[in-house]
Amino acid sequence: MKKVSLVFIFLMIFSAGFAQIKPAKDQPYLVDHQGKPFFWLGDTAWELIHRLDKKEIEAYFKKRSAQGYNVIQTVALAELNGLTVPNRNGELPLIDQDPAKPNEAYFKWVDWVVQCAQRHDLQIALLPTWGDKIKLVWGPGPVVFNPENAYAYGKFIGERYKDQPNIIYVLGGDRNMETPEELATVNAMAKGIQEHDNGQHMMTYHPRGGYAASMIVKDAKWLDLDMLQTGHWRKRYPTDSLIAEVRQPNRPLLDGEPCYEDHPIQWKPEIGFFHALDIRQSAYRSVFAGACGHTYGHHGIWQMWQKGRESISSVEVDWKHGLKAKGGGQMKYLKKLMEQTHWYELKPDHLMTASGDSLQTLGSDQYLLIYQEQAKDFSANIEAKPSSISIFDPETGNSKRLQNHLQSNHIKVNFPKKYLNRDAVIVINLDTNSL
Template structure:
């Protein structure tokens, strides 16, 4: 066999293994190109295409891939002066700010970013445009889309990436489209994309804080994945309640924009900042409510802030140092735990304790996982005799087996002192585990 043939065969094998992420049939989780369950661990890099150069992007992808991330959320027509400030190559995305006239040089750059991500086994959750180009509300805009040119732009994007295996489309862009014109514009863009790629790529929608995609686009046929934004307004957002309100048994759901690490609460530094514990609580609360994964965010990273650049709100560290933030590194432990316990077989539930507390939990024939946002001793009764009981530390990814535990249905959990004011997961392997 010739070298060229070998390359072609390898390409086919690689493409088959890296085919589009999609919802599992009649299930509320995602699968990869080989049909294997795919736990979404995303990072928010809205300004990556717009603000970074090749060396910086490679460095960013390499770091996130090493931390277990598999999805990067970013934008073609970016939020921060995306139509008026060029990328690092000096290119603007549109000629004369006309969506019907995309700039080929700029989109060759987008091509490179997507293909580079593929080399690191990263999916790109691509927003064709930020929402301020459809509906202003705040931000620089300008509004340039209507149903006609959104359809044309969608066809352009759909044709360009119809054979690219690591694309997930995200419409909306931090806006709740409400008027007939706004909704028609989003639907026209979705139609244009799907006409060219024949629905090959998964599609979702990024709403404003406090909403889910399904609350905005309702029963749109193109909505494959329901995404929430719980946002940056409060600690301990009741994500579980929002998920319970909109979750459907056969459609995956996740929080695509929770509170960001090192982000000022309510955008006001005087109130305080979100830090690692807040990030973990948000992530575990979401996944233990039935989410098919989670997206992390860092305040310096989403805007790719660095010295010499005007920050959005108060920024504690630049994007390069943000890659070392504690909460961001700890997200890989959540992913590893869920994969170890076969999260796709787990069902969200609530567990009542002897102290009349109600704890979030996930259960299957094999495991019972109980999450406490602030660990305190408790006793709980379960139907199956446990085979083992361990404490999993979300901050380190390490587990400690509880010794000298009587194997009865009435389980008493006593935490070591180091867990006080910390979060923890109790992992109970059930007696009928084969």
């Protein structure tokens, strides 16, 4: 009994010190339990709970944590036949496919996954269910939820994880709920969770491609974080335009499903695939438009595909090799840059009075950051004199100091040849006395 008590006390202390994430008060970014700004760097692992075993999950979490990721997006009732094909332990999540009858053995497995993530300093952005269980449209389904059993299932989930600090709830699941019944089902699930976890956990919604959560659930009081999906239809998606349409000064937002690395464009291999440059352009375009972080995705990883396993849409790289993909490894440099320049103080299009082609800017009293998706020489006028100017390389994370005439508010940037026709960030340290 003493041993059990000591273990329990240790777990309580460990949980109390873990950074539970929530929106900052009246600010468009996230903070931990101490109020420290939290830059969301997520990875997409929708099928992790359903398709991996303990050893594989431990290896996956260890790798992603080492690469700088701090949020893992996954699903309790998975998309790929999650109600009819058992997990690696041979368990299905629901008894008789009834949301009011969750299978305890399966959810003990979910418990272990969430606690394992916590040991690796990872948040779990948990979808209680994929959207096809509420609204079919495509996929296997079956549709099993209605407002009554959605509330009961939400109650079950809310009570179960009310003391688990590394949970962020994500409703929706790649569906735009449009009918009164569909919206009532989502709202009932949210209500069930919030009423039984004492409102402790942040909540968002994962919509279809080209939409933001706020376009679907409107002014729902439970929507803490506005999540977008820009999806897999085109390169250089105008994420900044979508963000400008929905962004509010006091609500954080981010792209929860951009184009995935090694994913076929429009799901058609003959058109081509998204690669590392596409991934970087999507991430920087989003963050430089005001997002509070970013979620990366890889086509082999989201479905945890490996040879001999059913796949969706022309997978060429299995999940283990996907962990070594260039774009995925380069996301940590975005996080590094944002944390070094206090991204939570930066505002889009701030301090720049003239700009060149394809420039996006973020600025504060201390820094001005200029991102180009395809670097070209440019000149511009800024509102403060620079004290230093550097090129930050999104591909390597390295910086190179530029020689400039720093006494002027007019800057001229000439890129070394290696940067031409690829992306780059100009980082300007500002002379605060000149503002």
